[in-house]
Amino acid sequence: MSNLLKYKFCPICGRPLKKKSIEHKQRLICGACDFVFYQNSKPCVAAIIMRGKEILLTKRAIAPFKGYWDTPGGFLEEGEAPEVGMKRELMEELGLRCRIASLFGIFMDTYGKSGDHILNLYYIVEALGSPKHAVDDIDDYAFFPLTKLPKKLAFHSARVVLKRLSTER
Secondary structure (H helix, E strand, O other): OOHHHHOOEOOOOOOEEEEEEEOOEEEEEEOOOOOEEOOOOEEEEEEEOEEOOEEEEEEEOOOOOOOOEEOOEEEOOOOOOHHHHHHHHHHHHHOOEEEEEEEEEEEEEEEOOOOEEEEEEEEEEEEEOOOOOOOOOEEEEEEEEOOOOOOOEOOHHHHHHHHHHHHHO
């Protein structure tokens, strides 16, 4: 399903949205108030936390990919800086304080059945202590050798990142 079909009404005035070609792309616009509904990729952050040649992964407690392993992280809140979001996500999920060392890379993906596009910022993160718990949207966490990763990995972008890490380290 096209993301254009998911939305029918203007979030400003409530009138019906219509498709129109703007800037060489089909967009939804409101004929009443001229609002243009730009549909952008949703920003996410993910942590690469290494312990020697092992990486910290978390087991997802929610869909999509419930029960699959993933890098810790999540969606940014509106107006939240990526570095702040990274620290918030690690504290929420693992009770873990961290220091962000560097940006590892930016990877595109899609999320769940909606197929929403996501823009993932993967950071190399230094853990300040050990994880204290698995809560929020994760059930468990564990360190895995880069050479023996679990078969059930959640997202395509995580698989790409882990493969790149295993060849670089």
